[in-house]
Amino acid sequence: MAEQRARPLSPHLGIWRWGPGMAASIFHRVSGSGLTVVGLAVLTWWLLALAKGAEAYADFAAIAQTWVGVVVLIGLTWAFFQHLFSGIRHLIMDTGHNFELGPNKTSAVFTFVASVVVTAAIWFYLLGGVK
Amino acid sequence: MSLGKSSTELGKVRGLGSAREGGEHWIGERVSSLALLLLGVWLIASLLILPSLDYATIREWLRSPLGAVPMALFVITSFYHGLDGLKVVVDDYVHEHGNNFALNTLLLFLAVGGAAFALFALAKIAFGGAA
Numbered sequence: 001m002a003e004q005r006a007r008p009l010s011p012h013l014g015i016w017r018w019g020p021g022m023a024a025s026i027f028h029r030v031s032g033s034g035l036t037v038v039g040l041a042v043l044t045w046w047l048l049a050l051a052k053g054a055e056a057y058a059d060f061a062a063i064a065q066t067w068v069g070v071v072v073l074i075g076l077t078w079a080f081f082q083h084l085f086s087g088i089r090h091l092i093m094d095t096g097h098n099f100e101l102g103p104n105k106t107s108a109v110f111t112f113v114a115s116v117v118v119t120a121a122i123w124f125y126l127l128g129g130v131k
Numbered sequence: 132m133s134l135g136k137s138s139t140e141l142g143k144v145r146g147l148g149s150a151r152e153g154g155e156h157w158i159g160e161r162v163s164s165l166a167l168l169l170l171g172v173w174l175i176a177s178l179l180i181l182p183s184l185d186y187a188t189i190r191e192w193l194r195s196p197l198g199a200v201p202m203a204l205f206v207i208t209s210f211y212h213g214l215d216g217l218k219v220v221v222d223d224y225v226h227e228h229g230n231n232f233a234l235n236t237l238l239l240f241l242a243v244g245g246a247a248f249a250l251f252a253l254a255k256i257a258f259g260g261a262a
Contacts, residue, residue, distance in 0.1 A: 033220060036213030043206070044249040050189055051252035051259075057186040080171060087164050094161065122179065 020108035027112075028086040031079035039076050074123055082115035156215065163212040170205040190256060199257040203250060210246035214238060 049060035063069050089107050092098050181188055192198040217238050225231045
Protein backbone atom coordinates (compact mmCIF):
# COMPACT_ATOMS: atom_id res chain seq x y z
CA MET A 1 0.00 0.00 0.00
CA ALA A 2 1.24 3.46 -0.83
CA GLU A 3 2.61 5.55 1.96
CA GLN A 4 -0.02 7.84 3.46
CA ARG A 5 0.65 11.37 2.24
CA ALA A 6 -0.40 14.47 4.12
CA ARG A 7 -3.84 15.43 2.90
CA PRO A 8 -4.38 18.99 1.66
CA LEU A 9 -6.03 21.23 4.25
CA SER A 10 -9.02 23.37 3.38
CA PRO A 11 -8.26 27.08 3.11
CA HIS A 12 -7.81 28.39 6.60
CA LEU A 13 -7.00 31.64 8.40
CA GLY A 14 -3.32 31.53 7.50
CA ILE A 15 -3.65 31.93 3.75
CA TRP A 16 -5.82 35.05 3.68
CA ARG A 17 -4.36 38.49 3.29
CA TRP A 18 -5.45 40.76 6.12
CA GLY A 19 -8.13 43.26 5.20
CA PRO A 20 -10.35 45.74 7.05
CA GLY A 21 -13.30 43.31 7.11
CA MET A 22 -11.27 40.58 8.79
CA ALA A 23 -9.78 43.07 11.23
CA ALA A 24 -13.20 44.48 12.16
CA SER A 25 -14.50 40.95 12.70
CA ILE A 26 -11.72 39.70 14.96
CA PHE A 27 -11.50 43.00 16.87
CA HIS A 28 -15.24 42.79 17.51
CA ARG A 29 -14.58 39.50 19.26
CA VAL A 30 -11.43 40.66 21.06
CA SER A 31 -12.99 43.94 22.25
CA GLY A 32 -16.16 42.14 23.39
CA SER A 33 -14.16 39.57 25.35
CA GLY A 34 -12.01 42.30 26.90
CA LEU A 35 -15.02 44.40 27.86
CA THR A 36 -16.65 41.39 29.50
CA VAL A 37 -13.65 40.08 31.42
CA VAL A 38 -11.84 43.32 32.31
CA GLY A 39 -14.64 45.87 31.92
CA LEU A 40 -17.20 44.09 34.07
CA ALA A 41 -14.56 43.33 36.72
CA VAL A 42 -13.70 47.05 36.91
CA LEU A 43 -17.40 48.02 36.95
CA THR A 44 -18.12 45.61 39.84
CA TRP A 45 -15.01 46.71 41.73
CA TRP A 46 -15.98 50.38 41.27
CA LEU A 47 -19.55 49.79 42.55
CA LEU A 48 -18.34 47.72 45.53
CA ALA A 49 -15.83 50.44 46.44
CA LEU A 50 -18.56 53.10 46.22
CA ALA A 51 -20.81 50.97 48.43
CA LYS A 52 -18.12 50.32 51.02
CA GLY A 53 -17.21 53.93 51.76
CA ALA A 54 -15.03 56.93 51.05
CA GLU A 55 -11.78 55.16 51.96
CA ALA A 56 -12.39 52.19 49.67
CA TYR A 57 -13.34 54.59 46.86
CA ALA A 58 -10.16 56.61 47.44
CA ASP A 59 -8.16 53.37 47.09
CA PHE A 60 -9.96 52.57 43.82
CA ALA A 61 -9.42 56.11 42.50
CA ALA A 62 -5.72 56.02 43.43
CA ILE A 63 -5.18 52.78 41.51
CA ALA A 64 -7.27 54.05 38.58
CA GLN A 65 -5.02 57.11 38.33
CA THR A 66 -1.73 55.21 38.15
CA TRP A 67 -0.38 54.93 34.61
CA VAL A 68 -1.40 51.25 34.45
CA GLY A 69 -4.90 52.21 35.58
CA VAL A 70 -5.18 54.96 32.99
CA VAL A 71 -3.92 52.64 30.21
CA VAL A 72 -6.55 50.02 31.20
CA LEU A 73 -9.32 52.65 31.27
CA ILE A 74 -8.26 54.08 27.89
CA GLY A 75 -8.18 50.51 26.55
CA LEU A 76 -11.69 49.85 27.86
CA THR A 77 -12.95 53.10 26.33
CA TRP A 78 -11.48 52.16 22.96
CA ALA A 79 -12.84 48.58 23.25
CA PHE A 80 -16.31 49.94 24.07
CA PHE A 81 -16.44 52.21 21.01
CA GLN A 82 -14.78 49.68 18.68
CA HIS A 83 -17.37 47.08 19.78
CA LEU A 84 -20.17 49.66 19.49
CA PHE A 85 -19.29 50.76 15.94
CA SER A 86 -18.51 47.28 14.61
CA GLY A 87 -21.62 46.03 16.43
CA ILE A 88 -23.75 48.55 14.53
CA ARG A 89 -22.02 47.44 11.31
CA HIS A 90 -22.85 43.81 12.11
CA LEU A 91 -26.49 44.70 12.90
CA ILE A 92 -26.74 46.35 9.47
CA MET A 93 -25.18 43.27 7.84
CA ASP A 94 -27.68 41.07 9.75
CA THR A 95 -30.39 42.75 7.68
CA GLY A 96 -28.66 41.64 4.48
CA HIS A 97 -27.14 45.02 3.57
CA ASN A 98 -23.57 46.29 3.20
CA PHE A 99 -22.12 43.17 1.55
CA GLU A 100 -20.89 45.00 -1.56
CA LEU A 101 -17.07 44.99 -1.45
CA GLY A 102 -16.60 48.77 -1.50
CA PRO A 103 -19.07 49.86 1.19
CA ASN A 104 -18.25 46.79 3.30
CA LYS A 105 -14.56 47.73 3.35
CA THR A 106 -15.25 51.42 3.89
CA SER A 107 -17.54 50.71 6.85
CA ALA A 108 -14.92 48.38 8.38
CA VAL A 109 -12.28 51.12 8.15
CA PHE A 110 -14.80 53.60 9.58
CA THR A 111 -15.24 51.51 12.77
CA PHE A 112 -11.52 51.87 13.56
CA VAL A 113 -11.30 55.57 12.69
CA ALA A 114 -14.44 56.37 14.72
CA SER A 115 -13.41 54.37 17.79
CA VAL A 116 -9.93 55.96 17.89
CA VAL A 117 -11.27 59.49 17.34
CA VAL A 118 -13.98 59.19 20.04
CA THR A 119 -11.57 57.58 22.52
CA ALA A 120 -8.95 60.28 21.90
CA ALA A 121 -11.55 63.05 22.29
CA ILE A 122 -12.83 61.64 25.61
CA TRP A 123 -9.35 61.21 27.09
CA PHE A 124 -8.07 64.59 25.94
CA TYR A 125 -11.12 65.97 27.75
CA LEU A 126 -10.49 63.87 30.90
CA LEU A 127 -6.73 64.36 31.08
CA GLY A 128 -6.72 67.92 29.78
CA GLY A 129 -7.42 69.25 33.25
CA VAL A 130 -11.14 69.73 32.63
CA LYS A 131 -11.93 67.04 35.24
CA MET B 132 -47.39 26.02 2.46
CA SER B 133 -48.39 29.53 3.34
CA LEU B 134 -47.09 31.08 6.50
CA GLY B 135 -49.45 34.01 6.12
CA LYS B 136 -48.28 37.45 7.11
CA SER B 137 -44.98 36.31 8.58
CA SER B 138 -43.70 34.67 5.42
CA THR B 139 -40.83 37.08 5.03
CA GLU B 140 -37.40 35.48 4.65
CA LEU B 141 -36.55 36.04 8.31
CA GLY B 142 -40.04 35.03 9.43
CA LYS B 143 -39.80 31.73 7.57
CA VAL B 144 -36.64 30.60 9.29
CA ARG B 145 -37.11 32.12 12.73
CA GLY B 146 -37.40 29.28 15.20
CA LEU B 147 -37.54 26.74 12.36
CA GLY B 148 -34.16 25.04 12.68
CA SER B 149 -34.09 21.26 12.80
CA ALA B 150 -34.78 21.48 16.51
CA ARG B 151 -37.54 24.07 15.97
CA GLU B 152 -35.69 26.30 18.41
CA GLY B 153 -32.28 27.84 18.95
CA GLY B 154 -32.80 31.22 17.30
CA GLU B 155 -33.51 32.79 20.71
CA HIS B 156 -29.81 33.00 21.56
CA TRP B 157 -29.03 34.83 18.33
CA ILE B 158 -32.00 37.20 18.68
CA GLY B 159 -31.30 37.78 22.38
CA GLU B 160 -27.71 38.78 21.67
CA ARG B 161 -28.89 41.41 19.20
CA VAL B 162 -31.75 42.77 21.32
CA SER B 163 -29.40 43.13 24.31
CA SER B 164 -26.88 44.85 22.03
CA LEU B 165 -29.48 47.51 21.18
CA ALA B 166 -30.22 47.99 24.90
CA LEU B 167 -26.49 48.32 25.62
CA LEU B 168 -26.11 50.83 22.80
CA LEU B 169 -28.44 53.12 24.75
CA LEU B 170 -27.27 52.21 28.27
CA GLY B 171 -23.54 52.22 27.45
CA VAL B 172 -23.69 55.63 25.80
CA TRP B 173 -25.79 56.85 28.75
CA LEU B 174 -23.14 55.63 31.23
CA ILE B 175 -20.18 57.21 29.44
CA ALA B 176 -22.06 60.46 28.76
CA SER B 177 -23.15 60.62 32.41
CA LEU B 178 -19.60 60.16 33.68
CA LEU B 179 -18.44 62.94 31.34
CA ILE B 180 -21.29 65.31 32.25
CA LEU B 181 -21.08 64.85 36.04
CA PRO B 182 -19.37 67.91 37.61
CA SER B 183 -16.87 65.66 39.36
CA LEU B 184 -16.01 61.97 39.68
CA ASP B 185 -15.41 62.16 43.43
CA TYR B 186 -17.08 59.91 46.00
CA ALA B 187 -19.87 62.26 47.10
CA THR B 188 -20.87 63.24 43.54
CA ILE B 189 -21.05 59.66 42.26
CA ARG B 190 -22.96 58.49 45.37
CA GLU B 191 -25.50 61.27 45.01
CA TRP B 192 -25.93 60.45 41.30
CA LEU B 193 -26.45 56.72 42.01
CA ARG B 194 -28.97 57.52 44.77
CA SER B 195 -31.25 59.31 42.31
CA PRO B 196 -33.72 57.23 40.26
CA LEU B 197 -32.23 58.47 36.97
CA GLY B 198 -28.82 57.24 38.09
CA ALA B 199 -29.69 54.02 39.93
CA VAL B 200 -32.28 52.57 37.55
CA PRO B 201 -30.31 52.81 34.27
CA MET B 202 -27.20 51.60 36.15
CA ALA B 203 -29.10 48.52 37.39
CA LEU B 204 -30.30 47.88 33.83
CA PHE B 205 -26.75 48.37 32.54
CA VAL B 206 -25.36 45.85 35.07
CA ILE B 207 -27.98 43.21 34.20
CA THR B 208 -27.79 43.73 30.43
CA SER B 209 -24.00 43.93 30.21
CA PHE B 210 -23.47 40.73 32.22
CA TYR B 211 -26.15 39.00 30.12
CA HIS B 212 -24.70 40.19 26.80
CA GLY B 213 -21.11 39.53 27.91
CA LEU B 214 -21.94 35.97 28.96
CA ASP B 215 -23.77 35.46 25.65
CA GLY B 216 -20.73 36.65 23.70
CA LEU B 217 -18.20 34.61 25.66
CA LYS B 218 -20.39 31.53 25.13
CA VAL B 219 -20.10 32.05 21.36
CA VAL B 220 -16.31 32.30 21.69
CA VAL B 221 -16.14 29.17 23.86
CA ASP B 222 -18.40 27.20 21.51
CA ASP B 223 -16.20 28.24 18.56
CA TYR B 224 -12.88 27.20 20.08
CA VAL B 225 -13.57 24.55 22.76
CA HIS B 226 -14.95 21.52 20.96
CA GLU B 227 -14.45 18.73 23.47
CA HIS B 228 -17.87 18.30 25.10
CA GLY B 229 -16.71 18.01 28.71
CA ASN B 230 -14.41 21.04 28.53
CA ASN B 231 -17.05 23.04 26.70
CA PHE B 232 -19.68 22.27 29.35
CA ALA B 233 -17.25 22.96 32.21
CA LEU B 234 -16.09 26.31 30.79
CA ASN B 235 -19.60 27.49 29.92
CA THR B 236 -20.83 26.52 33.40
CA LEU B 237 -17.91 28.33 35.04
CA LEU B 238 -18.63 31.46 32.97
CA LEU B 239 -22.34 31.26 33.87
CA PHE B 240 -21.51 31.11 37.60
CA LEU B 241 -19.00 33.99 37.30
CA ALA B 242 -21.47 36.15 35.35
CA VAL B 243 -24.40 35.54 37.69
CA GLY B 244 -22.15 35.95 40.73
CA GLY B 245 -20.57 39.15 39.39
CA ALA B 246 -23.94 40.65 38.49
CA ALA B 247 -25.27 39.78 41.97
CA PHE B 248 -22.34 41.53 43.69
CA ALA B 249 -22.66 44.58 41.42
CA LEU B 250 -26.42 44.82 42.04
CA PHE B 251 -25.95 44.38 45.80
CA ALA B 252 -23.40 47.21 45.81
CA LEU B 253 -25.72 49.42 43.77
CA ALA B 254 -28.69 48.68 46.07
CA LYS B 255 -26.55 49.52 49.10
CA ILE B 256 -25.60 52.86 47.53
CA ALA B 257 -29.12 53.67 46.33
CA PHE B 258 -31.01 52.70 49.49
CA GLY B 259 -28.31 53.40 52.10
CA GLY B 260 -28.00 56.63 54.01
CA ALA B 261 -26.34 59.72 52.63
CA ALA B 262 -22.59 59.50 52.28
